Amino acid sequence: MNRESFAAGERLVSPAYVRQGCEARRSHEHLIRLLLEKGKCPEDGWDESTLELFLHELAIMDSNNFLGNCGVGEREGRVASALVARRHYRFIHGIGRSGDISAVQPKAAGSSLLNKITNSLVLDILKLAGVPTVTNCFVVPMATGMSLTLCFLTLRHKRPKAKYIIWPRIDQKSCFKSMITAGFEPVVIENVLEGDELRTDLKAVESKVQELGPDSILCVHSTTSCFAPRVPDRVEELAVICANYGIPHIVNNAYGVQSSKCMHLIQQGARVGRIDAFVQSLDKNFMVPVGGAIIAGFNDSFIQEISKMYPGRASASPSLDVLITLLSLGSNGYKKLLKERKEMFLYLSSQLEKLSECYNERLLCTPHNPISLAMTLKTLSEHQDRSVTQLGSMLFTRQVSGARVVPLGSVQAVSGHTFRGFMAHTNNYPCAYLNAAAAVGMKTQDVDLFVKRLDKCLKTVRKEQNKESNASAVENYNKTEDVDIEEMALKLDNVLLDTSQNSS
16 A cells, blocks of 8 residues: 555544554565665565565566456466466566567566566576676576576577587586587587586697687587586686687576586686686576576676577566565575575585494595595495496386486487497496585484485395396306216216226
Protein backbone atom coordinates (compact mmCIF):
# COMPACT_ATOMS: atom_id res chain seq x y z
CA MET A 1 0.00 0.00 0.00
CA ASN A 2 1.08 3.59 -0.66
CA ARG A 3 0.77 6.59 1.65
CA GLU A 4 -2.78 7.40 0.50
CA SER A 5 -3.91 3.86 1.26
CA PHE A 6 -2.36 3.95 4.73
CA ALA A 7 -3.99 7.32 5.39
CA ALA A 8 -7.36 5.90 4.35
CA GLY A 9 -6.78 2.97 6.68
CA GLU A 10 -6.42 5.31 9.64
CA ARG A 11 -10.18 5.96 9.43
CA LEU A 12 -10.81 2.28 10.12
CA VAL A 13 -8.01 1.33 12.54
CA SER A 14 -6.17 3.33 15.18
CA PRO A 15 -3.73 5.72 13.41
CA ALA A 16 -0.97 4.60 15.80
CA TYR A 17 -1.35 0.99 14.66
CA VAL A 18 -1.51 1.96 11.00
CA ARG A 19 1.62 4.09 11.30
CA GLN A 20 3.41 1.16 12.92
CA GLY A 21 2.42 -1.03 9.98
CA CYS A 22 3.54 1.69 7.58
CA GLU A 23 6.97 1.81 9.19
CA ALA A 24 7.26 -1.96 8.92
CA ARG A 25 6.44 -1.73 5.23
CA ARG A 26 9.07 0.98 4.76
CA SER A 27 11.77 -1.28 6.20
CA HIS A 28 11.07 -3.77 3.39
CA GLU A 29 10.94 -1.01 0.79
CA HIS A 30 14.24 0.40 2.05
CA LEU A 31 15.99 -2.89 1.25
CA ILE A 32 14.43 -2.97 -2.21
CA ARG A 33 15.42 0.64 -2.90
CA LEU A 34 19.04 -0.03 -1.88
CA LEU A 35 19.14 -3.02 -4.21
CA LEU A 36 17.86 -0.99 -7.16
CA GLU A 37 20.18 1.94 -6.43
CA LYS A 38 23.39 -0.02 -5.87
CA GLY A 39 22.82 -3.11 -8.01
CA LYS A 40 24.89 -5.18 -5.62
CA CYS A 41 24.16 -8.27 -3.58
CA PRO A 42 23.09 -7.21 -0.07
CA GLU A 43 25.52 -8.20 2.65
CA ASP A 44 22.85 -9.93 4.69
CA GLY A 45 20.23 -12.16 3.14
CA TRP A 46 16.61 -11.07 2.87
CA ASP A 47 13.75 -12.81 4.62
CA GLU A 48 11.05 -14.48 2.52
CA SER A 49 8.47 -11.75 3.10
CA THR A 50 10.76 -9.10 1.60
CA LEU A 51 11.62 -11.37 -1.30
CA GLU A 52 8.00 -12.15 -2.09
CA LEU A 53 7.01 -8.49 -1.81
CA PHE A 54 9.79 -7.57 -4.24
CA LEU A 55 8.88 -10.29 -6.75
CA HIS A 56 5.20 -9.41 -6.56
CA GLU A 57 5.97 -5.74 -7.19
CA LEU A 58 8.02 -6.67 -10.25
CA ALA A 59 5.46 -9.15 -11.59
CA ILE A 60 2.56 -6.67 -11.61
CA MET A 61 4.67 -4.46 -13.90
CA ASP A 62 4.31 -7.08 -16.68
CA SER A 63 1.40 -6.63 -19.09
CA ASN A 64 -0.03 -10.11 -18.52
CA ASN A 65 -0.73 -9.06 -14.92
CA PHE A 66 -2.31 -5.67 -15.73
CA LEU A 67 -5.91 -5.31 -14.55
CA GLY A 68 -8.10 -5.06 -17.64
CA ASN A 69 -5.28 -6.00 -20.04
CA CYS A 70 -6.52 -6.84 -23.54
CA GLY A 71 -4.02 -8.99 -25.40
CA VAL A 72 -4.60 -9.74 -29.06
CA GLY A 73 -1.14 -10.94 -30.08
CA GLU A 74 0.30 -14.43 -30.41
CA ARG A 75 2.38 -14.09 -27.22
CA GLU A 76 0.45 -12.42 -24.44
CA GLY A 77 1.65 -14.30 -21.38
CA ARG A 78 -1.35 -16.58 -21.18
CA VAL A 79 -0.93 -19.60 -18.88
CA ALA A 80 -3.44 -22.43 -18.66
CA SER A 81 -2.42 -23.70 -15.23
CA ALA A 82 -2.60 -21.54 -12.10
CA LEU A 83 0.01 -23.82 -10.53
CA VAL A 84 2.45 -23.04 -13.35
CA ALA A 85 1.75 -19.32 -12.94
CA ARG A 86 2.48 -19.49 -9.21
CA ARG A 87 5.61 -21.57 -9.83
CA HIS A 88 7.01 -18.74 -11.93
CA TYR A 89 5.72 -15.95 -9.67
CA ARG A 90 3.63 -14.90 -12.72
CA PHE A 91 6.72 -13.88 -14.71
CA ILE A 92 5.51 -15.29 -18.01
CA HIS A 93 7.06 -13.15 -20.76
CA GLY A 94 10.65 -14.32 -20.26
CA ILE A 95 13.65 -12.06 -20.81
CA GLY A 96 15.16 -10.23 -23.79
CA ARG A 97 13.80 -9.61 -27.26
CA SER A 98 14.27 -11.36 -30.57
CA GLY A 99 17.51 -9.49 -31.27
CA ASP A 100 19.17 -9.43 -27.84
CA ILE A 101 18.73 -11.54 -24.70
CA SER A 102 19.66 -8.51 -22.57
CA ALA A 103 17.23 -6.07 -24.22
CA VAL A 104 14.23 -4.58 -22.40
CA GLN A 105 10.76 -5.89 -23.29
CA PRO A 106 8.01 -3.24 -23.63
CA LYS A 107 5.38 -5.75 -22.50
CA ALA A 108 7.41 -6.87 -19.50
CA ALA A 109 9.00 -4.05 -17.57
CA GLY A 110 9.08 -6.18 -14.41
CA SER A 111 10.76 -9.17 -16.08
CA SER A 112 13.25 -6.86 -17.78
CA LEU A 113 14.07 -5.23 -14.45
CA LEU A 114 14.48 -8.67 -12.89
CA ASN A 115 16.93 -9.61 -15.66
CA LYS A 116 19.00 -6.45 -15.24
CA ILE A 117 19.15 -6.81 -11.46
CA THR A 118 20.12 -10.49 -11.68
CA ASN A 119 22.99 -9.77 -14.08
CA SER A 120 24.16 -6.96 -11.81
CA LEU A 121 24.11 -9.19 -8.71
CA VAL A 122 25.91 -12.03 -10.48
CA LEU A 123 28.61 -9.62 -11.65
CA ASP A 124 29.05 -8.48 -8.05
CA ILE A 125 29.42 -12.10 -6.88
CA LEU A 126 32.00 -12.91 -9.58
CA LYS A 127 34.07 -9.98 -8.33
CA LEU A 128 33.64 -11.09 -4.73
CA ALA A 129 34.67 -14.66 -5.67
CA GLY A 130 38.04 -13.55 -7.04
CA VAL A 131 37.77 -11.79 -10.43
CA PRO A 132 37.53 -8.09 -9.47
CA THR A 133 38.27 -6.75 -12.97
CA VAL A 134 35.42 -8.57 -14.77
CA THR A 135 33.42 -5.87 -16.58
CA ASN A 136 30.25 -7.54 -17.82
CA CYS A 137 28.23 -10.75 -17.61
CA PHE A 138 24.78 -12.10 -18.25
CA VAL A 139 22.74 -15.13 -17.25
CA VAL A 140 21.82 -17.35 -20.19
CA PRO A 141 19.10 -20.05 -19.91
CA MET A 142 21.37 -22.83 -21.17
CA ALA A 143 23.80 -25.11 -19.35
CA THR A 144 27.57 -24.74 -19.74
CA GLY A 145 28.01 -26.73 -22.97
CA MET A 146 25.52 -24.77 -25.06
CA SER A 147 26.74 -21.51 -23.53
CA LEU A 148 30.25 -22.33 -24.75
CA THR A 149 28.78 -23.03 -28.19
CA LEU A 150 27.22 -19.55 -28.16
CA CYS A 151 30.65 -18.03 -27.45
CA PHE A 152 32.24 -19.97 -30.33
CA LEU A 153 29.48 -18.93 -32.75
CA THR A 154 30.02 -15.29 -31.80
CA LEU A 155 33.75 -15.61 -32.54
CA ARG A 156 32.95 -17.11 -35.95
CA HIS A 157 31.92 -13.67 -37.24
CA LYS A 158 35.19 -12.16 -36.06
CA ARG A 159 37.39 -14.93 -37.50
CA PRO A 160 35.73 -16.19 -40.71
CA LYS A 161 38.81 -18.17 -41.82
CA ALA A 162 39.07 -20.07 -38.55
CA LYS A 163 38.46 -23.81 -38.59
CA TYR A 164 40.12 -25.21 -35.47
CA ILE A 165 39.80 -24.88 -31.69
CA ILE A 166 42.86 -25.75 -29.60
CA TRP A 167 41.64 -27.82 -26.65
CA PRO A 168 43.78 -29.28 -23.86
CA ARG A 169 42.07 -32.61 -23.28
CA ILE A 170 39.47 -33.02 -20.56
CA ASP A 171 37.25 -36.09 -20.69
CA GLN A 172 33.86 -34.47 -20.39
CA LYS A 173 31.51 -34.90 -23.32
CA SER A 174 29.58 -31.61 -23.27
CA CYS A 175 32.61 -29.33 -23.60
CA PHE A 176 33.91 -31.42 -26.52
CA LYS A 177 30.50 -31.47 -28.21
CA SER A 178 30.15 -27.69 -27.70
CA MET A 179 32.91 -27.21 -30.29
CA ILE A 180 31.50 -29.81 -32.70
CA THR A 181 28.01 -28.29 -32.47
CA ALA A 182 29.42 -24.87 -33.32
CA GLY A 183 30.90 -26.36 -36.49
CA PHE A 184 34.59 -26.37 -35.54
CA GLU A 185 37.25 -29.07 -35.43
CA PRO A 186 38.70 -29.64 -31.96
CA VAL A 187 42.46 -30.08 -31.92
CA VAL A 188 43.03 -32.28 -28.88
CA ILE A 189 46.21 -31.53 -26.93
CA GLU A 190 47.14 -34.45 -24.72
CA ASN A 191 48.07 -33.67 -21.12
CA VAL A 192 51.47 -34.38 -19.60
CA LEU A 193 51.96 -36.39 -16.42
CA GLU A 194 53.82 -34.52 -13.68
CA GLY A 195 53.94 -36.67 -10.56
CA ASP A 196 50.33 -37.79 -10.16
CA GLU A 197 48.92 -34.70 -11.89
CA LEU A 198 47.87 -34.29 -15.50
CA ARG A 199 48.84 -30.79 -16.64
CA THR A 200 48.69 -28.62 -19.75
CA ASP A 201 51.32 -29.32 -22.40
CA LEU A 202 52.20 -25.71 -23.23
CA LYS A 203 54.87 -26.66 -25.77
CA ALA A 204 52.38 -28.79 -27.67
CA VAL A 205 49.83 -25.95 -27.66
CA GLU A 206 52.27 -23.40 -29.05
CA SER A 207 53.65 -25.90 -31.56
CA LYS A 208 50.16 -26.62 -32.85
CA VAL A 209 49.40 -22.88 -33.14
CA GLN A 210 52.52 -22.44 -35.27
CA GLU A 211 51.72 -25.51 -37.34
CA LEU A 212 48.10 -24.56 -38.14
CA GLY A 213 48.63 -20.80 -38.28
CA PRO A 214 46.88 -18.30 -35.96
CA ASP A 215 44.31 -17.23 -38.58
CA SER A 216 42.98 -20.79 -38.90
CA ILE A 217 42.41 -21.09 -35.14
CA LEU A 218 39.15 -19.79 -33.68
CA CYS A 219 40.37 -19.85 -30.09
CA VAL A 220 42.05 -21.76 -27.31
CA HIS A 221 39.44 -23.51 -25.15
CA SER A 222 40.88 -24.06 -21.68
CA THR A 223 39.40 -25.52 -18.48
CA THR A 224 39.67 -24.65 -14.80
CA SER A 225 37.38 -26.95 -12.79
CA CYS A 226 37.98 -30.64 -13.56
CA PHE A 227 38.22 -34.13 -12.09
CA ALA A 228 41.50 -35.12 -10.42
CA PRO A 229 44.15 -36.21 -11.29
CA ARG A 230 43.69 -33.65 -14.06
CA VAL A 231 44.23 -30.19 -12.65
CA PRO A 232 43.19 -26.75 -13.95
CA ASP A 233 44.91 -25.71 -17.14
CA ARG A 234 47.85 -23.34 -17.00
CA VAL A 235 45.46 -20.50 -17.78
CA GLU A 236 47.99 -17.70 -17.28
CA GLU A 237 50.51 -19.21 -19.68
CA LEU A 238 47.79 -20.02 -22.23
CA ALA A 239 46.51 -16.43 -21.97
CA VAL A 240 50.01 -15.17 -22.79
CA ILE A 241 50.24 -17.49 -25.82
CA CYS A 242 46.85 -16.24 -27.02
CA ALA A 243 47.91 -12.61 -26.61
CA ASN A 244 51.19 -13.19 -28.43
CA TYR A 245 49.53 -14.85 -31.44
CA GLY A 246 46.34 -12.76 -31.45
CA ILE A 247 44.08 -15.74 -30.74
CA PRO A 248 40.89 -15.51 -28.62
CA HIS A 249 40.73 -17.47 -25.38
CA ILE A 250 37.52 -19.00 -23.96
CA VAL A 251 37.65 -20.57 -20.48
CA ASN A 252 35.33 -23.35 -19.34
CA ASN A 253 34.95 -22.44 -15.66
CA ALA A 254 32.01 -24.82 -15.12
CA TYR A 255 32.13 -25.08 -11.31
CA GLY A 256 35.09 -22.81 -10.69
CA VAL A 257 33.28 -19.87 -9.06
CA GLN A 258 33.29 -21.79 -5.78
CA SER A 259 37.09 -22.06 -5.90
CA SER A 260 39.25 -19.02 -5.18
CA LYS A 261 42.15 -20.78 -6.95
CA CYS A 262 40.19 -21.20 -10.19
CA MET A 263 38.97 -17.61 -10.07
CA HIS A 264 42.50 -16.37 -9.37
CA LEU A 265 43.75 -18.21 -12.46
CA ILE A 266 41.18 -16.35 -14.58
CA GLN A 267 42.01 -13.00 -12.99
CA GLN A 268 45.73 -13.51 -13.54
CA GLY A 269 45.20 -14.75 -17.08
CA ALA A 270 43.31 -11.59 -17.96
CA ARG A 271 46.00 -9.47 -16.30
CA VAL A 272 49.03 -10.97 -18.06
CA GLY A 273 47.47 -12.13 -21.33
CA ARG A 274 44.14 -12.63 -23.06
CA ILE A 275 40.84 -14.10 -21.89
CA ASP A 276 37.82 -13.17 -24.00
CA ALA A 277 35.10 -14.93 -21.99
CA PHE A 278 34.68 -17.43 -19.18
CA VAL A 279 31.60 -19.57 -18.69
CA GLN A 280 30.25 -21.05 -15.45
CA SER A 281 27.24 -23.12 -14.44
CA LEU A 282 24.48 -21.78 -12.20
CA ASP A 283 23.48 -25.09 -10.62
CA LYS A 284 27.01 -26.16 -9.62
CA ASN A 285 28.05 -22.81 -8.15
CA PHE A 286 24.80 -21.45 -6.71
CA MET A 287 22.75 -24.56 -5.87
CA VAL A 288 19.82 -23.86 -8.19
CA PRO A 289 18.10 -26.22 -10.68
CA VAL A 290 20.02 -27.17 -13.83
CA GLY A 291 19.39 -24.99 -16.87
CA GLY A 292 21.43 -21.80 -16.63
CA ALA A 293 24.95 -20.45 -16.96
CA ILE A 294 26.85 -17.17 -16.68
CA ILE A 295 28.88 -15.82 -19.57
CA ALA A 296 31.34 -13.21 -18.34
CA GLY A 297 34.36 -11.33 -19.63
CA PHE A 298 36.69 -8.36 -19.47
CA ASN A 299 35.63 -6.68 -22.72
CA ASP A 300 32.17 -5.18 -22.32
CA SER A 301 31.47 -4.95 -26.05
CA PHE A 302 32.34 -8.61 -26.72
CA ILE A 303 30.03 -9.86 -23.96
CA GLN A 304 27.27 -7.71 -25.48
CA GLU A 305 27.97 -9.31 -28.86
CA ILE A 306 27.46 -12.75 -27.34
CA SER A 307 24.14 -11.70 -25.78
CA LYS A 308 22.97 -10.38 -29.17
CA MET A 309 23.90 -13.69 -30.80
CA TYR A 310 21.27 -15.54 -28.73
CA PRO A 311 18.24 -15.97 -31.05
CA GLY A 312 14.86 -14.89 -29.70
CA ARG A 313 13.59 -14.38 -26.19
CA ALA A 314 14.65 -16.62 -23.33
CA SER A 315 13.27 -18.26 -20.23
CA ALA A 316 13.46 -16.13 -17.09
CA SER A 317 13.51 -19.18 -14.79
CA PRO A 318 17.32 -19.43 -14.34
CA SER A 319 17.55 -15.68 -13.69
CA LEU A 320 14.69 -15.84 -11.19
CA ASP A 321 16.23 -18.84 -9.39
CA VAL A 322 19.64 -17.28 -8.95
CA LEU A 323 18.15 -13.89 -7.98
CA ILE A 324 16.07 -15.48 -5.21
CA THR A 325 19.07 -17.53 -4.06
CA LEU A 326 21.51 -14.61 -3.89
CA LEU A 327 19.02 -12.31 -2.15
CA SER A 328 18.27 -15.08 0.36
CA LEU A 329 21.96 -15.70 1.07
CA GLY A 330 23.37 -12.22 0.78
CA SER A 331 27.05 -11.77 0.05
CA ASN A 332 27.93 -12.81 3.61
CA GLY A 333 25.94 -16.01 3.22
CA TYR A 334 27.63 -16.87 -0.05
CA LYS A 335 31.08 -16.14 1.38
CA LYS A 336 30.23 -18.46 4.27
CA LEU A 337 29.36 -21.22 1.79
CA LEU A 338 32.72 -20.73 0.01
CA LYS A 339 34.57 -20.91 3.31
CA GLU A 340 32.71 -24.07 4.36
CA ARG A 341 33.50 -25.68 1.01
CA LYS A 342 37.24 -25.18 1.55
CA GLU A 343 36.93 -26.76 4.99
CA MET A 344 35.01 -29.71 3.52
CA PHE A 345 37.73 -30.21 0.91
CA LEU A 346 40.36 -30.54 3.64
CA TYR A 347 38.12 -32.84 5.67
CA LEU A 348 37.29 -35.06 2.69
CA SER A 349 40.98 -35.22 1.81
CA SER A 350 41.98 -36.32 5.32
CA GLN A 351 39.22 -38.94 5.55
CA LEU A 352 39.99 -40.43 2.14
CA GLU A 353 43.68 -40.54 2.96
CA LYS A 354 42.99 -42.50 6.16
CA LEU A 355 40.70 -44.92 4.35
CA SER A 356 43.11 -45.45 1.46
CA GLU A 357 45.90 -46.43 3.86
CA CYS A 358 43.68 -49.13 5.37
CA TYR A 359 43.47 -50.81 1.96
CA ASN A 360 47.09 -50.31 0.87
CA GLU A 361 45.98 -47.57 -1.50
CA ARG A 362 46.88 -43.90 -1.48
CA LEU A 363 45.35 -40.51 -2.13
CA LEU A 364 46.82 -39.15 -5.36
CA CYS A 365 48.91 -36.02 -4.84
CA THR A 366 47.06 -33.32 -6.84
CA PRO A 367 47.71 -30.03 -5.01
CA HIS A 368 46.73 -27.91 -8.04
CA ASN A 369 43.15 -29.25 -8.01
CA PRO A 370 41.18 -27.39 -5.32
CA ILE A 371 37.86 -29.23 -5.68
CA SER A 372 38.34 -32.85 -6.80
CA LEU A 373 40.31 -35.69 -5.19
CA ALA A 374 41.33 -39.15 -6.41
CA MET A 375 42.18 -42.37 -4.56
CA THR A 376 44.07 -45.21 -6.24
CA LEU A 377 42.41 -48.60 -6.83
CA LYS A 378 45.60 -50.49 -7.69
CA THR A 379 44.90 -53.48 -5.50
CA LEU A 380 41.54 -53.96 -7.21
CA SER A 381 42.75 -53.50 -10.77
CA GLU A 382 45.67 -55.90 -10.21
CA HIS A 383 43.12 -58.71 -10.01
CA GLN A 384 40.74 -57.64 -12.76
CA ASP A 385 39.08 -54.53 -14.17
CA ARG A 386 35.68 -56.01 -13.30
CA SER A 387 36.37 -55.37 -9.61
CA VAL A 388 36.91 -51.68 -10.32
CA THR A 389 33.66 -51.23 -12.24
CA GLN A 390 31.86 -53.36 -9.66
CA LEU A 391 32.90 -50.88 -6.98
CA GLY A 392 31.33 -48.05 -8.97
CA SER A 393 28.08 -49.98 -9.35
CA MET A 394 27.97 -50.81 -5.66
CA LEU A 395 28.43 -47.17 -4.66
CA PHE A 396 25.66 -46.07 -7.02
CA THR A 397 23.19 -48.67 -5.77
CA ARG A 398 23.99 -47.58 -2.21
CA GLN A 399 22.92 -44.03 -3.09
CA VAL A 400 26.41 -42.54 -3.36
CA SER A 401 26.12 -40.07 -6.22
CA GLY A 402 28.89 -38.05 -7.84
CA ALA A 403 31.74 -40.47 -7.12
CA ARG A 404 33.47 -41.66 -10.32
CA VAL A 405 35.33 -44.94 -10.61
CA VAL A 406 37.82 -44.79 -13.48
CA PRO A 407 39.15 -48.14 -14.78
CA LEU A 408 42.17 -48.50 -17.04
CA GLY A 409 41.90 -48.53 -20.81
CA SER A 410 38.31 -47.40 -21.43
CA VAL A 411 37.65 -46.42 -25.05
CA GLN A 412 34.88 -43.97 -25.93
CA ALA A 413 33.85 -42.39 -29.22
CA VAL A 414 32.46 -38.85 -28.90
CA SER A 415 31.15 -37.12 -32.03
CA GLY A 416 33.46 -39.14 -34.25
CA HIS A 417 36.60 -38.79 -32.12
CA THR A 418 37.94 -41.83 -30.25
CA PHE A 419 39.31 -41.21 -26.77
CA ARG A 420 41.53 -43.89 -25.27
CA GLY A 421 41.65 -44.08 -21.50
CA PHE A 422 38.38 -42.12 -21.46
CA MET A 423 37.50 -40.43 -18.16
CA ALA A 424 41.18 -40.49 -17.17
CA HIS A 425 42.03 -37.46 -19.40
CA THR A 426 44.95 -39.35 -20.91
CA ASN A 427 45.57 -42.47 -22.99
CA ASN A 428 47.43 -44.42 -20.32
CA TYR A 429 47.15 -43.27 -16.71
CA PRO A 430 49.30 -45.45 -14.39
CA CYS A 431 46.44 -46.79 -12.28
CA ALA A 432 42.69 -47.07 -11.82
CA TYR A 433 41.22 -44.64 -9.30
CA LEU A 434 38.11 -43.24 -7.65
CA ASN A 435 37.05 -39.57 -7.75
CA ALA A 436 35.19 -37.53 -5.15
CA ALA A 437 34.66 -33.77 -5.02
CA ALA A 438 34.06 -31.24 -2.26
CA ALA A 439 31.55 -28.89 -3.86
CA VAL A 440 29.64 -25.96 -2.43
CA GLY A 441 26.88 -27.04 -0.06
CA MET A 442 28.60 -30.24 1.06
CA LYS A 443 28.32 -31.01 4.79
CA THR A 444 30.40 -33.04 7.25
CA GLN A 445 27.70 -35.71 7.41
CA ASP A 446 27.93 -36.14 3.63
CA VAL A 447 31.66 -36.88 3.90
CA ASP A 448 31.20 -39.25 6.84
CA LEU A 449 28.42 -41.20 5.15
CA PHE A 450 30.35 -41.43 1.88
CA VAL A 451 33.51 -42.74 3.57
CA LYS A 452 31.46 -45.23 5.62
CA ARG A 453 29.73 -46.63 2.53
CA LEU A 454 32.94 -46.67 0.50
CA ASP A 455 34.62 -48.64 3.30
CA LYS A 456 31.84 -51.25 3.24
CA CYS A 457 31.94 -51.52 -0.53
CA LEU A 458 35.71 -51.98 -0.57
CA LYS A 459 35.43 -54.73 2.04
CA THR A 460 32.77 -56.52 0.01
CA VAL A 461 34.78 -56.33 -3.21
CA ARG A 462 37.89 -57.59 -1.42
CA LYS A 463 35.98 -60.57 0.02
CA GLU A 464 34.68 -61.52 -3.41
CA GLN A 465 38.19 -61.18 -4.82
CA ASN A 466 39.54 -63.50 -2.14
CA LYS A 467 36.82 -66.07 -2.82
CA GLU A 468 37.57 -66.00 -6.53
CA SER A 469 41.31 -66.21 -5.86
CA ASN A 470 40.85 -69.22 -3.54
CA ALA A 471 38.55 -70.97 -6.00
CA SER A 472 41.05 -70.36 -8.78
CA ALA A 473 43.90 -71.70 -6.65
CA VAL A 474 41.98 -74.89 -5.81
CA GLU A 475 41.12 -75.39 -9.47
CA ASN A 476 44.74 -74.95 -10.50
CA TYR A 477 45.84 -77.33 -7.74
CA ASN A 478 43.36 -79.97 -8.88
CA LYS A 479 44.55 -79.62 -12.45
CA THR A 480 48.14 -80.09 -11.27
CA GLU A 481 47.16 -83.18 -9.25
CA ASP A 482 45.41 -84.70 -12.25
CA VAL A 483 48.44 -84.16 -14.45
CA ASP A 484 50.79 -85.72 -11.89
CA ILE A 485 48.65 -88.86 -11.51
CA GLU A 486 48.39 -89.27 -15.25
CA GLU A 487 52.14 -88.91 -15.63
CA MET A 488 52.79 -91.51 -12.89
CA ALA A 489 50.35 -93.97 -14.48
CA LEU A 490 51.99 -93.51 -17.84
CA LYS A 491 55.44 -94.13 -16.36
CA LEU A 492 54.20 -97.28 -14.58
CA ASP A 493 52.70 -98.58 -17.81
CA ASN A 494 56.03 -98.06 -19.55
CA VAL A 495 57.92 -99.93 -16.78
CA LEU A 496 55.54 -102.88 -16.93
CA LEU A 497 55.85 -102.97 -20.70
CA ASP A 498 59.65 -102.97 -20.52
CA THR A 499 59.59 -105.78 -17.89
CA SER A 500 57.32 -108.00 -19.92
CA GLN A 501 59.46 -107.51 -23.00
CA ASN A 502 62.67 -108.42 -21.13
CA SER A 503 61.20 -111.57 -19.61
CA SER A 504 60.05 -112.79 -22.95
